[in-house]
Amino acid sequence: MRLRLFTDPEYASPVNQMHCAMLIPFLGKEESAFWSEGTNVFDAYKANGPGYFELADTMDDAQFAVLPSTWHRYLADGTTEVALQFAQKAADAGKQVIVFHERDFDYKFPAPNALLFTPTVEGKRRSNEFGLPAWVPDHMSGPAPLREKQQSPSIGFCGQVTRPRVKTRAIQFARTSLPRLSERRMSGYSAPLRKSYRYKFLRAKAVQTLLDTPGIDTQFLLRGDFFAGANKKTSADAKTEARQSALEVFLGNLRDCDYSLCVRGVGNYSLRFYEIMAAGRPPLFFDTGCVLPYDGLIDWHKELVWVPEDQHDRAGEILLAHHRGLSDEAFVDQQKRVREVWEEWLSPDGFFRNFYRHFQPN
CATH class of the missing domain: 3.40.50.2000 (Glycogen Phosphorylase B;)
Incomplete structure (x- = not known):
């Protein structure tokens, strides 16, 4: 099933105009991390992506809007108002906006029409939140050699x-027990650290x-x-x-x-x-x-x-x-x-090949 999407590069973060992974086959300029930069991580998806999605010329012609940059990018750049303007533009057209986060902390996207794809959710999951893989290269260009079973695993x-040491235990206590230190703030949007430090x-x-x-x-x-x-x-x-x-x-x-x-x-x-x-x-x-x-x-x-x-x-x-x-x-x-x-579900190509399934009845 090929989804029709609308995006507008003018609403990418103006500080670092990089695009979310979904848009790479169409707009390029992906945001990447040091462990994936310069690797084969998006090669297959770049080639196959136009078979999974097509870009509509107008918001009205699309099934969904796509926020052009990752939510993390707007937060880090201090340009969240640009992201929220795009989400409002989609809402005015009666469209849901697909948002990708791609970073550690559980930062919510404060728009009721958002569908947030994120690798990390702390605590109770919201109905508009979906799991997102980390984009990792196929380091070995295939699986490691098969191993035969031994008696001991x-x-x-x-x-x-x-x-755990005295200092790290003290930090853990502060982050999990003291209200003012139990959340992390970025550009006005809070993400709790209480859960994170529980598992330190x-x-x-x-x-x-x-x-x-x-x-x-x-x-x-x-x-x-x-x-x-x-x-x-x-x-x-x-x-x-x-x-x-x-x-x-x-x-x-x-x-x-x-x-x-x-x-x-x-x-x-x-x-x-x-x-x-x-x-x-x-x-x-x-x-x-x-x-x-x-x-x-x-x-x-x-x-x-x-x-x-x-x-x-x-x-x-x-x-x-x-x-x-x-x-x-x-x-x-x-x-x-x-x-x-x-390969089928978690690689960039596999994830986006199956992306339409998020919107099918179970």
Whole structure:
């Protein structure tokens, strides 16, 4: 089903006139992050997007309006009034406006006709909020080599882990318990940090839980900084080299393990989740009330090794039970299935190919 969309580049953020991912095949100038810039992340969607959407010449001829920049871009640039003017223009025409957020914090879009696609929702989900994948490259240009089942499951993790100390505990208390410090403000729109800081040490707890579970081969590379500190390098060349080195170590950890640990970060989602899926490795997924893409169509509890929020301390037992319950053939098949789900639903091309399904009756 091909959707007819209307947008107006004149309403892009005037400070940084970059466009949301949906509009890349038509307008280009995408907003990208350092982990995706200059990669193959949007190649397939750029080629196929005109088969999924067409741009209408007028708002009246369209099924939906699309905010040209991401909501994060307007917030960061201090140009939110431009976004709200476009939303009002759509409302005056009787149209809903599709808004993409694409960043960590749960910033709401304050227009009643908005359909907000966001990777992170803290707390209760609103009826107009939908899960959005993180746009990650196909780093290996295909899944990691298939692994054969061993008696003991191996699980990897390569990334930043914050351990509880006196100072970090004090910050956690302030953010979760003191009203004036429990929300973050940007351009007048608030997003609560209370939930985020509740989970500040969840990764450290998850790592320790798995280390303490007999029968699991843990292959953990724990970092003290995001991206192994690559972003702290002073020169651009040194930063690029350090990022590439960190990425290669991360991908090697994925290749060498049966499963990969997936726990939320600052936002209530995980960039790592999408990288794990693209690599064809089943995530051990710690649920924190995350809103995952297409959750009305995909039974994520069955697709992932799911650790319910009230059973985080049983993660090791859950992984062992899952692994022992698989035949040799089923163990291989789950790797193929994970990659298939990423290709069909979570990659930029797969996500936008199925985008019309958000508006079909369940």
